[in-house]
Amino acid sequence: xxxRTIQVSPxxxxxxxxxxxxxxxxxxxxxxxxxxxxxxxxxxxIIGVSRKALGDxxxxxxxxxxxxxxxxxxxxxxxxxERFLARVHFCAVDxxxxxxxxxxxxxxxEDVAQVxxxxxxxxxxxxxxxxxxxxxxxxxxxxxxxxxxxPLGKDGEGARVVNEAVGRVFGEHQIFRIDHYLGKETxxxxxxxxxxxxxxxxxxNSTHIDHIQITVAEDLGVGERGGYYDTSGALRDMxxxxxxxxxxxxxMEPPDAFEADAVRDEKLKILKALRRIDDxxxxxxxxxxxxxxxxxxxxxxxxxxxxxxAEESETETFVAIRAEIANWRWAGVPFYLRTGKRLxxxxxxxxxxxxxxxHSIFDHTAGRISQNRLIxxxxxxxxxxxxxxxxxxxxxxxxxxxIPLDMSFVExxxxxxxxxxxxxxMDVIRGNQTLFMRxxxxxxxxxxxxxxxxxxKHTAQRIHPxxxxxxxxxxxxxxxxxxxxxxxxxxx
Ligand code: NAD
Numbered sequence: 247x248x249x250r251t252i253q254v255s256p257x258x259x260x261x262x263x264x265x266x267x268x269x270x271x272x273x274x275x276x277x278x279x280x281x282x283x284x285x286x287x288x289x290x291x292i293i294g295v296s297r298k299a300l301g302d303x304x305x306x307x308x309x310x311x312x313x314x315x316x317x318x319x320x321x322x323x324x325x326x327x328e329r330f331l332a333r334v335h336f337c338a339v340d341x342x343x344x345x346x347x348x349x350x351x352x353x354x355x356e357d358v359a360q361v362x363x364x365x366x367x368x369x370x371x372x373x374x375x376x377x378x379x380x381x382x383x384x385x386x387x388x389x390x391x392x393x394x395x396x397p398l399g400k401d402g403e404g405a406r407v408v409n410e411a412v413g414r415v416f417g418e419h420q421i422f423r424i425d426h427y428l429g430k431e432t433x434x435x436x437x438x439x440x441x442x443x444x445x446x447x448x449x450x451n452s453t454h455i456d457h458i459q460i461t462v463a464e465d466l467g468v469g470e471r472g473g474y475y476d477t478s479g480a481l482r483d484m485x486x487x488x489x490x491x492x493x494x495x496x497x498m499e500p501p502d503a504f505e506a507d508a509v510r511d512e513k514l515k516i517l518k519a520l521r522r523i524d525d526x527x528x529x530x531x532x533x534x535x536x537x538x539x540x541x542x543x544x545x546x547x548x549x550x551x552x553x554x555x556a557e558e559s560e561t562e563t564f565v566a567i568r569a570e571i572a573n574w575r576w577a578g579v580p581f582y583l584r585t586g587k588r589l590x591x592x593x594x595x596x597x598x599x600x601x602x603x604x605h606s607i608f609d610h611t612a613g614r615i616s617q618n619r620l621i622x623x624x625x626x627x628x629x630x631x632x633x634x635x636x637x638x639x640x641x642x643x644x645x646x647x648x649i650p651l652d653m654s655f656v657e658x659x660x661x662x663x664x665x666x667x668x669x670x671x672m673d674v675i676r677g678n679q680t681l682f683m684r685x686x687x688x689x690x691x692x693x694x695x696x697x698x699x700x701x702x703k704h705t706a707q708r709i710h711p712x713x714x715x716x717x718x719x720x721x722x723x724x725x726x727x728x729x730x731x732x733x734x735x736x737x738x
Contacts, residue, residue, distance in 0.1 A: 253285055253286070256289035256360050257289075257291070257361035258354055258355050258362050259290075259363045259365060259675075260293045260364045261293070261367055262365065262376055263295075263367035264293075264296050264305070265300070268395065269312070270308070271316055272665065273367060274292075275317050277330070279321075281333070282326045289360075292335070293336070294335070294336045295336075295337050299338045301338075302336050305335075305336035309331060341375055342372070351384070358387040358389070361390075362385075364380060364390070364392045365392075370397060374411035374412070380415055391677065392422065393674055394421065394423045398688050401692060402692030402693055406689065409689075426666040427492065428666075429665075429666030429667065429670040430628065430663070431628055431663040432623065432629070434681075439630070441500055449600065452578050456600060456617065456731075458497075458596065459599070460489055460496070460583045462488060463589040464589060465588065465589060465590070465592045467548075467553050467588045472553050475561070476561045477561075480562050481695060482699075486692065486695045489585060492596055494513035497516045498512035498515070499575070510684045513687055514684070515573075517691055519571050519576075520694045521570040521571070524701055528697075528698055528705060531569075532568075532698060532707070533719060534562035534708070534709045535563065535709060535721070536549075536559070536562060536563050536711055537588040539552070540713030550563050560709065562709055563587045563588065564585070564712060566718060566725050566726075567582070568725055568729075569582075580729060586712075588714035589715075589717055593623070593625065595621055596621075597734050598621075612643075613647070615635055615646055618632070619734075620632050628654075629654040631652050635648055710722075
């Protein structure tokens with residue numbers, strides 16, 4: 247069954263940073279795919295903005311190259327590419343000055359009832375100056391929206407400054423803080439699984455769940471982004487946004503409706519209920535790591551310092567955290583979070599480990615009864631696995647075995663999922679904020695992260711080295727094993 251495509255309203259989408267890596271790899275291919283699917287109306291236009299003096303022709307060449315590099319050749323065949331390129335315009339603006347803004351204003355549609363979206367695909371230091379000039383040049387219309395890329399600040403104070411600057415020009419209902427993890431099909435499926443089935447919700451609490459693991463593992467190193475990464479680190483780059491969002495959707499109470507503020511209110515409660523980790527508890531509850539040389543997928547790789555071409559660095563490329571949610575539903579259920587670069591595999595998953603059964607009727611010949619597990623995979627192949635105990639088939643008596651009930655979305659639906667940016671960009675045009683973060687969520691996330699960052703600094707918490715290709719430092723294995731548990735890949 248092919249999904250029904252409903253066209254969005256006509257729009258102008260202004261991409262600040264239109265010649266950047268994000269635009270080339272994600273935004274332009276996503277818009278192209280939506281156009282190919284018939285979702286963009288005839289009047290939809292994309293206006294790339296950067297400080298490069300490119301002109302329309304130069305920018306069209308850039309867009310064409312970006313699509314050739316990031317879209318399958320067969321998908322570029324036919325009229326689709328030319329139709330898409332006809333929507334593309336360019337305006338040279340150095341956003342730190344006043345030049346070029348009048349030209350941009352002239353380029354925008356005069357129809358103020360039309361959707362106008364400003365996408366900030368630039369460094370966050372530019373969010374305030376761009377917003378300010380958008381305001382000063384009178385570009386905000388009632389149907390305007392603004393999309394903010396991560397990172398939103400380097401700490402709570404930085405995020406507050408950005409939110410305030412953007413909030414002086416745009417109303418909260420116009421601000422879309424993007425976290426592309428929320429656009430992933432599996433993440434939305436997590437909500438369908440929890441709230442469209444009778445089966446799981448009664449079990450979704452400390453009575454039945456032993457603990458939850460959330461892993462976002464990358465096999466790549468920092469590559470070309472070393473300079474930026476070294477000012478950030480795994481906690482800011484991954485935990486503050488993606489991992490905490492996954493944790494919220496896993497742990498939140500059922501919202502009363504699948505609507506932006508209802509969902510975001512519930513996520514906010516979880517962020518506020520996270521038990522604070524501070525100078526006294528950081529050593530026991532967190533592990534910092536940094537990769538050294540090793541081997542990933544059989545290929546030798548160098549260490550972080552060599553990637554960075556630096557003598558030393560105090561930046562963590564791995565973090566593991568034992569988090570707790572201090573509320574009625576989750577009291578006593580640890581959430582083990584970890585993320586890192588140059589790990590053994592590229593994988594993102596949420597593992598819900600149920601408690602053991604209360605009494606076994608089988609004798610020792612049946613074997614061990616393993617706990618049920620629900621594994622929600624975000625990548626590489628999106629899907630879910632429910633692990634259940636069954637009888638080993640055959641006449642050998644009652645022997646028990648844990649088997650996976652597997653659902654790969656690609657296999658089940660016969661199509662690979664659209665990229666998260668496709669979904670999220672269309673949500674922006676439609677004005678649907680459900681999958682975007684509200685300012686108070688961002689503030690609450692930083693409120694939990696800031697004390698960890700400052701504890702690491704005050705206590706000079708050590709960084710544990712780990713060889714590239716491992717699952718992080720051994721201290722992160724100890725973190726979970728101290729509680730008598732193991733990470734998913736260490737179980738049978
Ligand atoms: P990039 O360095 O490749 O591109 C930056 C863009 O900003 C370029 O188009 C450049 O011309 C433009 N720019 C810079 N200064 C300008 C100025 N003064 N006036 C006008 N234009 C200016 O960066 P990127 O990788 O595309 O990332 C952009 C933002 O998105 C960053 O905040 C980054 O953290 C975030 N982000 C990037 C990715 C990614 O995959 N690249 C993923 C998530 C978030």
